[in-house]
């Protein structure tokens with residue numbers, strides 16, 4: 806019983822600590838790996854893996870492990886301090902990690918690369934999948 810309570814307590818405080826900057830953190834984590842997903846799309850045929858359509862807009866979908874799970878797992882295992890302040894890039898104004906967090910970013914990018922796999926989905930199948 807005590808063990809369970811401690812577990813709940815620590816996972817709650819972990820979430821509470823992250824809560825304020827959760828969106829910026831997620832955005833920076835996403836922008837850091839966008840070159841990986843763009844590269845996959847660049848070398849893929851524009852055909853939906855679910856409905857086989859070849860028309861419309863296509864997205865690179867995280868196939869086996871959702872991005873949110875990869876992110877949560879990484880934040881639990883990293884020993885590095887989780888960044889709290891962020892920058893914006895000058896071209897697309899995406900949220901990015903600051904230079905002081907480059908080691909955190911490097912660890913994240915390598916971790917993501919080691920566990921992520923992808924598939925191409927059309928826009929509507931991609932929305933259906935993320936609503937499940």
Ligand SMILES: [Zn+2]
Pocket residue numbers: 853854855856857858926927928929930931
């Ligand atoms: Zn589709």
